[in-house]
Amino acid sequence: MTLIPITPKEARARLDAGQACLIDIRGADEFARGHVAGARLLPADMITAEALPGDGRSLIFTCRTGMRTAANAARLAALAPGAMVLEGGLDGWRKAGLPVVENRAAPLEIMRQVQIAAGLLILAGVILGFLVAPGWFALAGFVGAGLTFAGLTGFCGMARLLALMPWNKTARA
Structure with a gap:
């Protein structure tokens, strides 16, 4: 099973006619920053058959670029046979x-914050290692090890820490 591709213009027509429901599978922090009006937030890791609307409308899944939806396509199609995927995701919607x-x-988004923080910490460790003392190279190594651990296990301590920061409280509310 697979999801049926649908263009942004076709999706808009179905949504306007009340024939479809747009399901955004991104995280709450991404959705808060930008989304299609009327889209329903249902993060990919929380999608179950029971969580999907069962009102008879067609389901259209989307994410930012379409890649996350494509990565989850088999599971989504099994949960919602005949469901569609918005071509290009939110970016495709904007381009249209x-x-x-x-x-x-x-x-x-938390992952962008992690990328910025990790990049700055590694850069600082390397610069300080050359200019101040070689011991600062350990900072770059520590952050690199943390990123490797996050990639292997799916647990990112830096993301958890950043999620607790005051500027991120509104995204979780």
């Missing part, structure tokens, strides 16, 4: 000139 609900005041 369709409106997006945006909140620039919402914090950056």
Whole structure:
């Protein structure tokens, strides 16, 4: 089973006619920053057959670019036979000139915050290692080890820590 591709314009027509429900499978922090009006947030890791709307409308799944939906396509198609995938995701919707609900005041997505923080810590460790003392190289090594651990286990301590920061409290509310 697979998801049926649908263009943003076709999806818009179905949504406007009340024939479809758009399911955004991204995280709450990403959804808070921008989404299609009327889209329902249902993160990929929380999707079950019971969580999906059962009101007879067609289901259209989306994410930011379509890659996350494609990675989950087999599972989504098994849970919702005949479901569709929005081509290009939210980015494709934007490129088609369709409106997006945006909140620039919402914090950056947690994973982007992790990338920025990790990059800055590694850069600082390398610069300080050359300019101050070689012991600072350990900072870069520690962050690199943490990123490797996160990739292997799926647990990112830095993401958990950043999620507790005051600027991220609104995204979780």
